[in-house]
Amino acid sequence: MNTSLILTLIGPDRPGLVNAVSMCASQHGANWMESRMAHLAGQFAGVVRLEIDAARLEQLETALRALEREGLRIAVARGAAAAPAAARRVALELVGHDRPGIVRDISAVLARYGVSIEALDTECESASMSGESLFRARAELAVPATTDLARVRADLEALANELMVDLDFADVQGPAVIAA
Structure with a gap:
């Protein structure tokens, strides 16, 4: 085995x-x-x-x-051999002026809904025109099938407005499998 x-x-x-x-x-x-x-x-x-x-x-x-x-x-x-649970696969992309707490704030919303972060890539880079530091994040998420995706999206968009960042939250084709 x-x-x-x-x-x-x-x-x-x-x-x-x-x-x-x-x-x-x-x-x-x-x-x-x-x-x-x-x-x-x-x-x-x-x-x-x-x-x-x-x-x-x-x-x-x-x-x-x-x-x-x-x-x-x-x-x-x-590794644990837990039974997988069905989930929706969602891609999240975010870009905005860098400041402490962006990952904390976004992950708090996701955790509140039981969303699993399957992959997360982040980086800081210089903005092309101003040279200011931009924060960029790309995440693959697994949203439990019982979670209202529209509510997650609405809360993330409200937070993006507060943080003054651009956020794209898109459903990806096909179900994901997450550990229960």
Whole structure:
């Protein structure tokens, strides 16, 4: 029986970090399923989901911890096998002048409705004309089937007006599956 293993990785960025983790996983029979990685302020940060036969799990965890000698901090968690619940897939895009609290305010509205943030990408960039700092966010959301999408949209649009940001909240084709 296969088990999901979730890794979070952080350490000073240098060539070969992904290779070290992937070699370790491969040597222990794990399959690299998905990952998100980035260079942030001189650090390498990543999240990886591996699948491995449950019988080989302990050996892989031990081998991954050995990579910490190379300066890479690794946290390991076993994935839960919860029954999935149907949800609507929604894309959210936001852009506006940067200020503290934008992610906090938007995520508070989403949490109030039980909306799961499946993926979130954010960045600050210079506005082309003024050079002021713009905040940009793109998120993939899973909205429970029982949630009134129009109410979520209305609350997000009201907040966008308050924050003075542009917000696009669009239904995506096909249902998503979220962990219950």
